[in-house]
Every structure is written in structure tokens, then in C-alpha cells.
Amino acid sequence: MTSQQSPQVNGLQRAKHFWRNFSRRLPRLRPPEFATFWNGPLDSLTYSCLASFPYYGARLRLYTYAADIDVPDGVEIADARSICRDETLVGRYIADGRVSDAKFSNLFRYEMIQQTGSCWVDTDIICLRKPDFSNEAFVFGRQLDPSDASSINNAVLKLPKDHRIVADLVDRAKASVDLDQLWGVIGPTLLTEMTKVHGLDAQARDIPHFYPIVFDHFWKPLLPDYRRAVDKATHDATFLHLWHEFFRRSSYDKSACAPVGSFFHDMCRRVGTFDRFSHVYEAGELRTVLSGWIRDDADRETDTGVTDLK
Template sequence: MVDINAFWFGPRLGAVHAACLKSFVRHGYTVRLHVYEPPTDLPEGVELFDAEQLMKRSELVSHGKTGSYALASDKYRYRILRAGLGIYVDADVYCLKPLPERNYLIGWENDKAVNGAVLAAPSDSRLVAYLNDVFLDRSFIPPWERKSRRHKLMLKKAIGLAADPTSMPWGTYGPALITHAVKSFGLEAEILPIDTFYPLHCSQLSLLYDADMTLADITTQRTCVVHLYNFLLPDRAIPETSPLGRMLAGKA
């Protein structure tokens, strides 16, 4: 069984992230949490990995507009793949059953784009090389941007004012980049259906709090994991019998 890897920066995981990591442990995976400093609420059975081995702490940058460390997480997950350590998962991905045994693990999030919350690819693949190389290109211009936007970025590049990654739109180096790459390299056949990893759209998160709902109501037979979009979860009471309540209790 291929190992599971997640990246974390901060003093505490919190209930949702801890429950998600434990869900992979319960399904027999070796789970590595890549950190600079251990969180105080590390779940039993989760191993620690020194993130400095793959990315110096000085490279830990946040998104300029939101302050989120998603940009650093994008960069780090591609390093995990390049190092051949196994499967990358976001810390808010809850495991319901073992993942498919495939060279590529990439899933559609909607009809047009993939997400990188669950990601695996051969370490020597063109996909992994490209995803890592983009972060080395300080003058990267997203090919999928509208023509006027690309022209503006090219003009800035010409006068030595290349766009900083932290100033680019949210998701540029994450889902947008992965979507562009898999399509460019003809990997669409490797992309798994929406309900495999992302059965619940981020606009439907209130269903997780419904005391009369079960996980069976929001998943299919193909669903292996549920991405919980933790940063978008409503801040309200979680009924014990709700899908999220059962996940937190390890009963899902």
C-alpha cells in the first residue's frame, strides 16, 4: 500500500484535520505529516517528516491577497511527488475506503477543472517535472489566462517586472496549473470522475451538518474520500448524527 503524505504549518491541527489524518491510518496507510514544528494535537499513528528536507522554511511564502499558505502547500506537494514518497493529500481529506492503485491519482472537481487535494504521479513523469519547474520560473505567465492578461504580464516581464507568485490569482499554482498540465500532456484519461474524491461541491458544505443526512446520501459507490474544504466550513454546532459529526467521531 502506497504511503500517504500531508503538509501542515501551524501549532494545532484542529478536530477536522486530526480526524482526516486518522481516517487514513484506520485504513491501513502509513501516514506522514510533513511539518517544520510538530502540532500539539498529532493523532496517534501519524508519523512526522521534517519538511526542511524537501523545502527550506525560508521558501514558506503566503498568498499576498489572502495570507493563506496554500501557495506553499502547492509547492510542497509537487516536491513530495518528485521525491517519490507516495500519495499527497490535503489534511482536510477524509478517507472512506482505500484509494485506487494507479500511477496517477487525479480527480475532476467539476466538469472543467481538477483539484490537487489528492494527487499522485510517477516521480519521473513530465507532469511532476513541469509542476516543479513552474515554481523555478520567476517570470511564469499562465498560458490559460485571457490574452489581455498575458499581454500585460509579458510587458512587465520585458521591463524586468515579472509577476511574483504571491501576487497571482488564487489557485494559479494549484488547481489551475494542474488542470492545464494534465490537459497539455494528454492525461485526461487518467483523471477520475468527480464523485471519486470530490462528491461534495464546496457550495454544498451545509449538508455535512444535517443531522438527518448520512454519508451515503452525499457519496457514491466510487467515492474513496471526501474533501471537506475546511477553510470554508461554517462555524456552527456539529450534530453528532450528521455526516461531519460522524467523521469527527471516527464512525464514518
């Protein structure tokens, strides 16, 4: 090795040295109650969801393969290699014909639970109040009617790390590498199946606890017309799932904050992340963007008493 190295090589070595030292300290750290994973830089919308956890006093750890990632104050960073050493697996999980970080995160969450026992939360989960699952062994909830094959979602998931269901989830997720499968096959569909196999499906919390807004109404927290409906739906909820996959499918711009008067807009103001957005959608503009998805206007209020920021 020569004494003269490129800045890129030196930077890579410094990053690797940082993560090695950080990883050595991890076993001595008390595992947080909540943990999640993210690949790449954080968009403003995801950043805001993460910020909601420390806002309510919930300890959250973000696992990542990135050496430099900007996270909200109070969110811990951890090297994802401490859970899954082979970061090439991120690009080998495929859903509906495309590489899916979300599908890989199913493997990661099952392995994280197996190693740490922490409660997993997706990065599109908004914390609505201080949760405390420290004395509960099983934490997961329904997103759909019990008769549905994907009834139980794994966006919020805590399991005893030595329970056989965890090993089965890990094995099934590992077997899906390089396979092009439908969205959710090793997520809600697998968890619903495995909870039945292990006689745990009765442990699932009812829909309003974690998924008070169903996925095909993902747009309601974004529009001021539905503010009262969302407030009512989330009144007793611990979390709100934003369904990021549908943000992607609908072409929602995550660098833009939702319109003034919407549930999400006020949440960003509350947790202090509003200034991270490049601009704010106007209500009419966003309704046009989401027009192909808005199917139920029963909860719409035409007089919200708010105006758009200019």
C-alpha cells in the first residue's frame, strides 16, 4: 500500500473504522424498545415519522448500512451489519418485478427480533403517544378482517426472540432471496400464516390500535378535507401507519409537506420537522395528484376553515 491514497479511499477507510468501533460498543448498549431499518438518505417524510418517536419519549434505533445519515435528534444510529452482515442482500429481494428495500426489511426485522428482542416499527409509522410494551411478549395488530390472508401486518412487531415463530419467519424470509414474489408475501401474508400455525393469531390487536387508517385511504392524513375523520380514527390509536408504498405508487412528492390543515402537516409542525420540506402542497394541487386514488368522499368536509400557505 502506498503512502498516497485518494480522498475516496481514505474516506471509505474512515467510515469502515467508525462502524467497526461503533459495532464493538453495541453489545454493551441496552437494546432500545423500538428499532427499524433504512437504506440510503432519509427523505423528509420518513424523517418526520422517525422524529415522532423521541417526541413522545420512545427510544428508537435506526439500523443502516450508510456511514453518514442525518437522523432526528433522539434517534440512535446502529450499523445494520451487526444484524445482517451481507448488505448485498438489499438488492436481492424482489417484489412485483422490482428490487424492494421493503421486502428486504422483512428479513432484517425478523433477524433483528431474533438477536435483540426489540419491537420493530416500519419507518412510515407515526408515533401518536408514548407506547410501553416492555411487559408484553407479543405485539402485533390486524390491518384487515381476520378472514383476509394478510390480516396481520408486521409494521409493528414484537415477539419473544427465542420463540419458534421467529425462527420460522427468518427461515421463510431467507428462502425468498432472488425470488420475484407478490408484494407482502414475506410480510403480512407470512406473519398471518405463521401466527395461525403457532396458535398466536388471537394475540393480534384490533385494527384501530396500529392501523386506524386502512391502506386504500392512505391519502386521508394528507388532505385537510379529512382532518376531523383522521382525528376521530386515531383518537385511541398508539400508532398511525402511513403506507409509504402507496405514496410511491401515487407519485406523491416526499420532499413536499402535506397541505395546511391536514393531519400530517400539523404533525410535522408539532415534532419540529416542517422546515425540512422544500415546499408545501396546496390542497387542490394534491387532490389532483391523488385523484386516481380517492374513492370514498363520505368523510370529506368541504369547509375546513383553513387556507394554503403561499
